[in-house]
Every structure is written in structure tokens, then in C-alpha cells.
Amino acid sequence: MPQLPKTLNTYYETARETTSMEMRAYFLGGAGDERTLRRNEEAFREAQIIPRVLQALTGGSTATSLLGQKLACPVLVAPFAYHCLLDSSGEIATAQGAEAQSVKMILSAQSSVDMKAVRSASDSCDWFQLVWMGSREATLALAQTALAAGFRTFVLTIDAPVQGVRDREIEAEFKLPPDIGAINLAPFGQPRFAALKEGESLIFDRIAHSLPSWDDIAWLIGTISAPVLLKGILHPDDAARAVGIGAAGIIVSNHGGRVLDGAPATLEMLPAIVKKVGPDYPVLMDGGIRRGVDILVALALGAKAVLVGRPIVCGLAIAGSLGVSHVLRLLRDELEVAMLLSGCATIGDITQDVVHLKR
Numbered sequence: 001m002p003q004l005p006k007t008l009n010t011y012y013e014t015a016r017e018t019t020s021m022e023m024r025a026y027f028l029g030g031a032g033d034e035r036t037l038r039r040n041e042e043a044f045r046e047a048q049i050i051p052r053v054l055q056a057l058t059g060g061s062t063a064t065s066l067l068g069q070k071l072a073c074p075v076l077v078a079p080f081a082y083h084c085l086l087d088s089s090g091e092i093a094t095a096q097g098a099e100a101q102s103v104k105m106i107l108s109a110q111s112s113v114d115m116k117a118v119r120s121a122s123d124s125c126d127w128f129q130l131v132w133m134g135s136r137e138a139t140l141a142l143a144q145t146a147l148a149a150g151f152r153t154f155v156l157t158i159d160a161p162v163q164g165v166r167d168r169e170i171e172a173e174f175k176l177p178p179d180i181g182a183i184n185l186a187p188f189g190q191p192r193f194a195a196l197k198e199g200e201s202l203i204f205d206r207i208a209h210s211l212p213s214w215d216d217i218a219w220l221i222g223t224i225s226a227p228v229l230l231k232g233i234l235h236p237d238d239a240a241r242a243v244g245i246g247a248a249g250i251i252v253s254n255h256g257g258r259v260l261d262g263a264p265a266t267l268e269m270l271p272a273i274v275k276k277v278g279p280d281y282p283v284l285m286d287g288g289i290r291r292g293v294d295i296l297v298a299l300a301l302g303a304k305a306v307l308v309g310r311p312i313v314c315g316l317a318i319a320g321s322l323g324v325s326h327v328l329r330l331l332r333d334e335l336e337v338a339m340l341l342s343g344c345a346t347i348g349d350i351t352q353d354v355v356h357l358k359r
């Protein structure tokens with residue numbers, strides 16, 4: 001068995017030290033000056049957890065349920081693209097590592113492995129991340145293919161209609177190797193942009209016409225015979241709109257700081273969003289979760305569960321499926337310690353009283 005890093009921080013440090021500049025730029029970098037990427041993490045560091053002593057904890061656990069599905073722990077693997085860049089088995093390795101910890105994985109639309117192969121390799125990878133394919137028909141066709149492959153819950157990512165300005169990737173000249181790509185999207189076509197004519201704008205003359213509207217998303221939600229969560233919401237009014245069009249839940253996310261640099265930390269927007277949609281609506285969040293205490297803070301501020309991205313990237317990069325499994329285990333062990341020390345026997349006990357936010 002390979003020697004695994006002993007702590008979560010060592011996973012991040014080792015990944016930073018051992019991956020190439022291109023891989024670091026793609027997987028660990030963010031958009032622009034990486035203000036949002038840093039802010040996501042800083043917001044967690046500023047939150048303080050108030051210890052409670054001598055609480056009865058017998059019979060407690062990290063188990064919870066979400067959309068009627070049982071989770072061993074309120075953590076899901078965030079959808080991220082092109083796992084084959086980090087491990088030759090790609091998304092299959094990640095899914096198996098997640099399954100070993102009974103953690104659900106959301107398969108990215110930009111998976112580098114065939115969705116059927118990933119689905120059949122792991123019982124717990126039955127969530128699929130959809131992306132708008134330029135038209136209602138093409139997006140529905142992608143969803144139907146995923147349903148036929150055995151996926152049961154959808155996450156539609158709506159915060160990245162265009163790639164962020166990724167300085168680090170540009171400087172590192174990051175390019176996908178020819179044998180790695182979004183193979184599940186290929187049959188449905190992707191918006192193609194011919195060379196710009198003089199005076200044309202890429203965004204307003206080319207991309208804008210293929211962007212979805214709220215009506216398109218409402219139609220999709222009403223047409224797909226499975227729950228659809230919307231990922232990438234940061235404004236309370238957008239959250240209310242998602243509820244209004246029948247989204248099964250929302251994921252408060254800024255895409256891990258990879259799209260709009262300058263967007264606020266997800267943790268900072270979470271309380272206002274939960275207030276707007278009410279405490280019972282399924283609000284999930286991601287961005288900046290690096291340790292078990294961060295999960296506790298997110299739940300205290302109203303998230304029903306969290307998604308983790310870069311910690312999984314590091315686990316996969318260092319030790320494949322074993323690394324993914326170990327990172328998830330460490331996160332859960334740390335969450336349990338944090339629950340004990342803050343007097344929370346169950347996930348339901350983690351309320352706002354547990355945290356003290358510096359203002």
C-alpha cells in the first residue's frame with residue numbers, strides 16, 4: 001500500500017508540490033486574481049465554533065437524508081471535469097473511492113470517462129451534472145441519456161455560461177491532451193464559434209443567443225422525470241426564483257472561484273439565501289471547504305449538505321481511488337470531532353448557535 005499523507009493539509013501541500021504547473025493551474029487555480037478562490041477559504045477561517053461541554057452524545061451520528069436519499073455524512077463529491085488528467089482510471093477511480101465511504105459523487109458533464117462505465121462501477125455515483133447544451137432539445141437529450149445510464153438526480157450548473165478569465169491557465173499554457181475530453185457531450189454537439197468578424201463581440205454577438213433563460217430552465221425541470229437542483233446561485237432573489245420554477249434544491253456556489261473573480265464567498269451569501277427560501281428547502285453549498293470544521297460551519301449556517309471539490313482533486317492526484325477515499329474519511333472523522341466538541345450528537349443539532357461570526 002502506498003504511503004498516504006496523514007492529514008488533509010498534507011494532501012494539499014503534496015498535491016501542490018508534486019503536480020505539474022499546468023495541472024496546478026487547471027485543478028487548483030481560479031479565475032483572475034483568485035480573489036474569490038481565496039475569499040471562499042478565508043470566510044471559513046473567520047467563522048468560530050463555540051465549544052459546548054458535557055453534552056449527551058450517545059446514539060449520535062453524521063447520517064442525514066437529502067431529497068429522500070440517505071447519506072452517511074452530509075458531504076458529496078462536487079462535479080469536476082477531466083479526472084483522467086490525474087489518474088488513468090479517471091472518474092471510475094473517484095467514484096470507487098467515494099463509494100468506499102458511502103459518499104455520493106456528482107458526475108461532471110465534462111467527465112473524461114463514459115457515463116455508463118462510471119455509473120456501473122459505483123452504486124453511489126447516481127447524480128449527474130447537466131450543462132446547457134445550447135438548446136432545449138440537446139439538453140434534454142443529454143439528460144435522457146444520463147437517465148438511461150442509471151443516473152437518478154440532476155444538478156444543472158448555471159453559473160458558467162462562459163469560462164472565467166483564467167490567468168494561471170493562460171500563463172501555464174494549459175491544454176487538454178488529445179486523448180482526454182468531454183466524451184459524454186460529443187454526441188450532442190457543442191456551440192461552435194467561427195472566427196470573429198471585425199467589430200464582433202464574442203459574448204454579445206456569438207454566445208448570448210445560445211444562453212438559457214429562466215423559462216428554458218423551468219421547462220427542463222418540468223420535463224425531466226427526476227429531481228433537478230440548480231448549481232451556482234449566489235443571490236437570494238435567484239434562489240427564490242429557483243424555488244418558484246420547481247427546482248428540487250439549490251447549490252450555493254461560485255464554481256470554486258473559477259468563473260467570476262470578485263464574487264463573494266459562498267459562506268457569506270448562505271445565510272441570506274437560507275433566510276429567503278426558508279429552513280426546510282434543500283440548500284447545499286460548496287467552495288472553500290477544506291476541513292471537517294468547515295462542514296460544521298456550513299451546516300450551522302443552513303446548508304443541508306456540502307460539496308467538496310479541490311480536496312478530492314488532491315486525493316485523486318496523490319493516490320487515486322485510495323486517496324479520494326482517505327480524504328473523505330478524514331473529512332468525516334474531523335466533522336465527528338467537531339460535532340462532539342460543539343455538543344452536537346446529530347446533524348439536526350448543528351444550528352446557528354454553534355457558530356460565532358466575526359463581523
Ligand SMILES: Cc1cc2nc3c(=O)[nH]c(=O)nc-3n(C[C@H](O)[C@H](O)[C@H](O)COP(=O)(O)O)c2cc1C
Pocket residue numbers: 026027028040078079080081108109110129157231253254255256257258286287288289307308309310311313
Ligand atoms: C478543476 C475543476 C473543474 C471543475 N469542473 C466543474 C464541472 O465540470 N462542472 C461543475 O458544475 N463544476 C465544476 N467545478 C466546480 C466544482 O463543482 C465546485 O463548485 C468547486 O470545486 C467547489 O469549490 P472547492 O474546490 O473549493 O471545494 C470544477 C472545479 C474544479 C476545481
